Amino acid sequence: MTLPLPSPNADSRPYWDAAQQGRLVVQHCATCGTVQAVPRGCCGNCQSPALEWRDSALRGTVASFSVVHRGPTAAFRDSTPYVLALIDVAGGVRLMLNIIGPGREEVQIGEEVEITFEPRGEAGFQMPQARRITA
Amino acid sequence: MTTRKQHTARITGVADTAMGELPGSTAMGLHAEATTAALKDAGLTAADIDGVLCGYSMTMPHLMLSSVFCEYYRLRPSFNTAIQAGGATACIMLANAVALVESGACRHVLCVTGDNRLTGMTRDGAVAALASVGHPEFEQPYGMSVPAAYALVAQAYLHEYGIGRDELSAISVAARAHAALHPKAYKRDPLSLAEVANSRVIASPLRLLDCCLISDGGAAVIVSAADAARDTRKPVRVLGSGQGHTHEHIMAAPSLTDFGCKTSSAMAFAQAGVTAAEIDVAEIYDSFTITLLTELESIGFFEKGEAGKAALAGDISLGGRLPVNTHGGLMSYGHSGAAGGAFHIVEAAHQLRGEADARQVAGAGLAFVHGDGGILSAHCSLVLGQE
Known part of the structure; x- marks a missing residue:
């Protein structure tokens, strides 16, 4: 899915x-x-x-996060557990992103993260995402 | 804040249907059942209704739900429209009905809601439909469900105030104890702190028993002009109302710990000329444990970070300092979409009339009702009092 x-x-x-x-x-x-x-x-x-x-600089800080174990649709249910987060990016705005990559479930509020891009779908559409720096 | 005229409208009829799993129920059938019961409660007939406000239904989505219902029930009102504000719908419908009767546009306004979202659709379907409140480009593609969005609020709250698991769980346990006293409540089995703490994680830190129910059910409230209310059985006064709107999407919320309920409740208290400390019973939207915690504090019933401790100490239970959600709330009584918020209004009216049976708060003279829609986005507060 x-x-x-x-x-x-x-x-x-x-x-x-x-x-x-x-x-x-x-x-x-x-x-x-x-x-x-x-x-x-x-x-x-x-x-x-x-x-x-x-x-914007590709940096941000975790304002909040949740490790999601129950996805809203079939596609997201296949991806659980995934990390949903609010990231205050260096450009001065708050975005909702996923924390991806190693150690994502151990992320903490206030932690600095880097903004990265993750391909999605057959055409490899690039989605802005966040990744831990210290992991 | 500008001084507003005192309200004169009365709530003259309230009713809700059976609650929970109702095989064979339909959205329109629940609207009709609630309407018939509310008319009987008021001592009015369908011909007395000259204004109709409907909410929305997930099992029967329609661009003109209020017209559909008027056709179904054969109402020919002079004012008729539908209102959609998620969980704030019922309180906002009531606020609109108050404005209609106080302006002279209507004499008796029917506010009616109902949905068979438990048996009329799959649980997965309901969860997916609710997630559509997320931004279609900037939230939904990241897998935001409504519980996950509230989990972001909960995580921020736990980080800020450092409370423990039991302080969240106490909210669910208090609601269940009240529901056990209500013969119509969907979930009446005893619930312990340990059961909440051990229920499966939905979106950390929220667990299954931090979340409200999905239920079939309907509710209707009739609001009447002061003079028109004289012919009714046992009217209740609307003393104050207020709204607060700060955002729709949680990524755009100005704060993760303070919400529009602060403004809406301040407006309602000011108009009623009362303070939070004078409220005898509160019926407050409780889609998740964190919803009620933040609202109790934002509204001013408890200090920041203290509502969970208060719940553990029994302060929000019957016999406590401020009994909250005496019917069991969305957590244990039931949640049927727009009707979910209406159950709080029905219970407040029962309390003020002294008709709450085993759940009666002794001497309840002032009630506070609150609805919130979206992700703590749209807020509407009401202060109700005895005639």
């Missing part, structure tokens, strides 16, 4: 396109300086449409 792929729309396409190149980009408001995670047509702070995409 294959894991689902995101369906990019006009707001989000630059984010996913950048991920295919191994880059993590976040929206930056040219008017008020707010950065936002979920891409939008306007700034979620001041509603300005003047948004720029900026590259």
Whole structure:
């Protein structure tokens, strides 16, 4: 069972396109300086449409995590246990990612992680993910 | 905060259906059963209803559920719409009904919910459907289920306040003890701290018995204008209402330990002119143990990090400082989607009328009801009082 792929729309396409190149980009408001995670047509702070995409450093900190033993769909049930996490990335936004790689179930809140890219599906769609540094 | 006019609306009829596993039930049938019972409770007839608010159903998804129900039950209201705010739906329906009767648009508004999500769909189907509250691009592709999203909140809470397993488990155990006193509750067997602690992990740190039930059931609440309420059997006053909305997706929540219930409850208390300390009984949305813990603290009933200790000490049980979820809540009474939050309203009305039988809180004069939808996203609080 294959894991689902995101369906990019006009707001989000630059984010996913950048991920295919191994880059993590976040929206930056040219008017008020707010950065936002979920891409939008306007700034979620001041509603300005003047948004720029900026590259984020591929580092982050674990804000919270859960080791999931009961997946929501058949594809995720095949993948359990997996680690769901909220990561505060260096670019200033919070993303939901999986912690992948060795020692993932031993991750702790406050731990620094690196952002990595994991191919998914037959076409190898690159999904931003997080990996422990100290493991 | 601007001063709001005092409410005048009354809750005049409340009812819920049988609860739990109800083979042969349908979403519309549960709506109808609850409506008939609530009309009888109020001493009203279908012809008296001039406003109808429905929620949503997972077994019968429809763009116009309220019209479907009015056709099913033969209601011809002058105001009719459906409201969808997840677990906050029932409280938000009630708040809308209050606004409708206080504006003069309606005299008697029926708020009705019901779903046969236990027997009408598979458990896997229900879990998958609920997970669709996750962001389709930024959360769902990472395997976020609703329990996993609440687990992120729970993990952050445990990290911040350093509480132990028993303090989470105490929430489930307290709910079960109340459910044992309610003849309609879905789960009435005794439950111990050890059983909760040893139940299987769903999404760490949450275990199976940290999670609410999936049940069939329905509930209806009738809200009436003050003058129209005079003809009804035993009205209950709506004294305060408030809402708080900070996010939909948990990745966008401004905090993992403080939520919109703080704002919604402050609004409701201010409008009612009461404080949290004056509340006699509280019926609060409890989709997970962590939901009730954070809400009890955010609302101001307990200090931060203290609600679990209070639960262990019996403070939220009958006879304690603040009896909470005296029917057993979503954890043990039952959870039927939009109706889940309505069961809390039904129980509050029973408490204020002195009709809660073995669960009666002596001298219950002020009740607090709270619903939350999404991942602690949409909040609606109500303060109810005796006529």
